[in-house]
Amino acid sequence: MSERVLEDGPRGAKPTKRLSRKNIILYGILLLVAIYYLLPLYVMIVTSLKGMPEIRLGNVFSPPVEITFQPWVKAWAEACTGINCDGLSRGFWNSVRILIPSLVLSISIASVNGYALANWRFKGSEVFFNILIIGAFIPYQVMLYPIVILLREIGLYGSLWGLVLVHTIFGMPILTLLFRNYFASIPDELFKAARVDGAGFWGIFLRIMLPMSLPIFVVAIILQVTGIWNDFLFGVVYTKPDVYPMTVQLNNIVNSVQGVKEYNVNMAATLLTGLVPLIIYFASGKLFVRGIAAGAVKG
Amino acid sequence: MQEVSVSVRKLDLSFAAVTVLHQLDLDVYDGEFLVLLGSSGCGKSTLLNCIAGLLDATDGQIFIKGKNVTWAEPSERGIGMVFQSYALYPQMSVEGNLSFGLKNARVPKAEIEKRVARAAQVLQIEPLLKRKPGALSGGQRQRVAIGRALVRDVDVFLFDEPLSNLDAKLRADLRVELKRLHNQLQNTMIYVTHDQIEAMTLADRIAIMKGGSIQQLGSPDEIYNRPMNKYVADFIGSPAMNFLEGKLDNGVIHVGEHAFPMAGYDFVDANATGDVWLGIRPEHIATGNSTSSAAFQTTVEVDIVEPTGADTLVLANLAGSPFRVRMDGQARVRPGENLVIGINPASASVFDRHSEQRL
Structure with a gap:
């Protein structure tokens, strides 16, 4: 039998194009949806790590300038519901x-x-x-x-x-x-x-x-x-x-009407619950x- | 007279409106290898499950070793069962699988070890004892499944299509091993299959089932050579038996313009007459030089030739009916040729056209 000769042209596995229009649209949409979905979580984490003065500046999306874990401690052990002030614990x-x-x-x-x-x-x-x-x-x-x-x-x-x-x-x-x-x-x-x-x-x-x-x-x-x-x-x-x-206690902490709304504590409490x-x-x-x-x- | 091991008496089983088994009687002798053979849905597996106690009968009785076990639990019946899917406990080692039943029966530990070792030796699975079923091949798994029945030292082995999941070569090997095992143990074995080769090779007796009742119970030889009705004749043998519509008159069967003199055929009813089926197995048709010694000769036209190596199957036409002839593998025939064939009445079967019973 004679030697087989391969001709020029397609050979072996079919190449796939990474940056095809289809892929760009597909991954673009996926990325957008993911950001949309994760944004609230991001806001919660960032806010829970800020102090109240920083929150009052109103930049919801900015990362904390000074990271503080005080809101987490307060949410866990000190936040008040009614007369009890032993936090979410x-x-x-x-x-x-x-x-x-x-x-x-x-x-x-x-x-x-x-x-x-x-x-x-x-x-x-x-x-x-x-x-x-x-x-x-x-x-x-x-x-x-x-x-x-x-x-x-x-x-x-x-x-x-x-x-x-x-x-x-x-x-x-x-x-x-x-x-x-x-x-x-x-x-x-x-x-x-x-x-x-x-x-x-x-x-x-x-x-x-x-x-x-x-x-x-x-x-x-x-x-x-x-x-x-x-x-x-x-x-x-x-x-x-x-x-x-x-969950019920979280609701009571977040919805308590007396005093200042401590957004950072509320965020931390919510994250702890979840x-x-x-x-x-x-x-x-x-x-x-x-x-x-x-x-x-x-x- | 041999002793009866398993006796099924007037067994009825129905699910709601569907009758699966009807007034079924069956005696299995001690040490016998009985095969329940039939196409799917004939009730053979159901019958086996009834004997095992996995299904409750609607009516009738089952005796094992002379004891009425109709209401007994499966584990109290002195049976071991081997399933088509092996049904090994996946989380237990082979050893665990073999000893599970014995532990349930609270057999002493030393005795368990002894019996497991013996079963492993008989089935040659000693090196596999510590493995999990997932790490075994199909053939090995089925051996373990047989071993699980073996260790329990039971009187009766029940097999529910145990070889159906294996490939053809392994099936042939295990078939031989099963036969050897039966010779060695001399237990009563009841074996369900839809494979007629398995049935013919393994069985002492075969029970052919259809529609919840036994059509014929007999040795493989009887089943093959003297089928009691057309269903059995058609079911056994591959390729299937040829059936020609004819009229029996005075010992001669007229099929179209042909007349088959039936001298030498062992009639059940010597005075039978009327419309009949003349059944002739493809392998009982003489061709070539041996046709001259046959009682009846004729010529057929070859339609299709199917060479299989060992044999050549020829599809021809005789008196308007398709007609198969099995020839030697070396025979050279072509479609369109004429083929001289010879038929001997002694190897034929005659059935009444209406009752389909053997005449």
Whole structure:
């Protein structure tokens, strides 16, 4: 066979043009949108690091001339709401004490729910599931007052545990759906094999299913942490000032009418409140996307 | 008479309005390798799941080793099961997979180790014990899945299409190994497949299923040579059996202008007459020099030739029906040529046209 000769002209991989008109428009728009979206955050950070005299100059976008962390300290430990002047820290710890039990309770119950609905079909399980899902579409406002009465009757109204119960109930539909779909995507034969191997309801759940479901647990944790942490409505309705969660306290600090508006303290307080969901997102963003995708494969 | 190991009696299973199994009776003998064969949706896997206890029957009974296990949990039935997707627990090592069932049954630790070691040795997976299933090849995974049934020291092995996920070469290898394993262990094995080669090579007996009932139960030889109805005849054999519409009259079948004298054919009903299907397997048609010894000879026109190496398949036309002939791989025929063929009634099958039962 004769030697093959390559001719002049296109050869190998097709070259891509970086600075094509399409790319310029595309990245230009992306950049613009990103700036638009990040600008408020920038203003907040910059303002929280300025002293009040500098803020009064009115240059909202200028970086601080003299960086001070005093507003952050004040927001955390000294800001006043009503007669209490111990800052946001109290609200933070309240929120933590509300978050942890709500998280553990809602996720443990919902994961078992989802597992039972996906793998142990019982008579009426579909009906039960549908009723539960309808719960996800009923506006919270409709249930506000009935739950006040309910909590009053069982003696939990105004307490931290009352709010924990409310968060657990309202997390149930969406979390159950999430877990059910995830467990339904795990091959049925695995479940059958475990039954042949003599594992029961809890044995299969704890030793076969749980070790395989880290992604979906991460999704559930993120959903619940951000949801519960950012909740304002339930916090303000079902608790008393002593146990107000951080968001409610933040509102009270920012909206307090007496004295001078301390914009730097308000900004710092707001940033502090948003810190927990932010950290959760950054720490687990990758797992979050994977879990959402995994749960979505089979419905 | 051999002892019965698994006995299924008048088993019914229906999901809502759909009947999957209907009044099914089946006895599997001790140490027998029984294959449930059928196309998808025939109920073969459902039957296996019922025997395993993974599905509850609507009616009927199941006995294993003489014990009524109709209501027993899968783990109490003395069965081990191997699945198509292997179904290994991904987070456990091979060793963990093998010992999981034993731990659930609270077998002493020393005994677990002994049994795992023995199973690993039988299946030659000793070097893999510490690995996770994700780090194994398909063939290795299926061995572990078999091992999981093996360690439990059960009376009955259930296989649900265990080789379907493997490539052709590996499938052939594991098929031989399964046969060797059965010779070695002498356990009762019930094996579900849709692959007739697997069924013919592995089985002591084959049960051909269709629409939730067993069409024929017999040795591979009986199933192949004496199919009891047209469905079985059509299902077994590749390429499929040729069917010619004919009329049986006084021991002669008339197909178009041809007349096939059926002398030498073992009739079930010697007085049968009327409309029939004459079934002839493509590989039972004589060509070339051997046609002269056949009871009936004719000439067909070659339509399409399919060389496969070992054989050459010829699609021809006989009395208006498509007609396949399997020839030697070295045979040279071209489309349009005339081919002389010979047919022996002893290797043919005759079915009633209406009941489709063997005559």
